[in-house]
Amino acid sequence: MGLKIICRMSMVSSFLFLADCSRVINERNAQKPLSSTRYYANGMKSEYVEFKISDGPGKTAPDTVYSGSIIKWDTLGNMIFRRRYLNGRLEGDSEEWFPNGVRRVLQTFHQDKSDSSVYWYANGVLSKRIRPGKDRDTMYVYDESGRLQGVEVLENVE
Helix, strand or coil: CCCCCCCEEEEECCEEEEECCCHHHHHHCCCCCEEEEEECCCCCEEEEEEEEEECCCCCCHHHCEEEEEEEEECCCCCEEEEEEEECCEECEEEEEECCCCCEEEEEEEECCEEEEEEEECCCCCEEEEEECCCCEEEEEEECCCCCEEEEEEEECCC
8 A cells, every 4th residue: 555645745934835735635634634743853843733725715726725833843842933824824823932941922913914022032021012003013122121111113014
């Protein structure tokens, strides 16, 4: 009994790209997510990808969309980042950590647009907070002891 490759998967810049996927994946796994786990040579988990494929509006390969999660660890088993996608767009919390386990970034997304962003120093102290507005974002900047150092207003450019 042999195996037939029905989909090729690769990670590029921490984004999931799928190519050469046959419609058989959609038919066989319409309700079941596909997943992949990779390991470092030392046996530690390096990344975990879980996704579900669905047809986009045109129902052709370029219109295929992916929903799921990507988690990446360093060689010591510390989580580096975790991202979630819905219909091919960032959705929900996207998190990153320093090698010491302290959270580095927490961004909340809705349809690929950031609803809020919070950053920390490696010592766990708040570094900056960005609050999006309709036309402008407000960024609060803190020093390494957590004292507010300034507020900046950033114009939204699209």
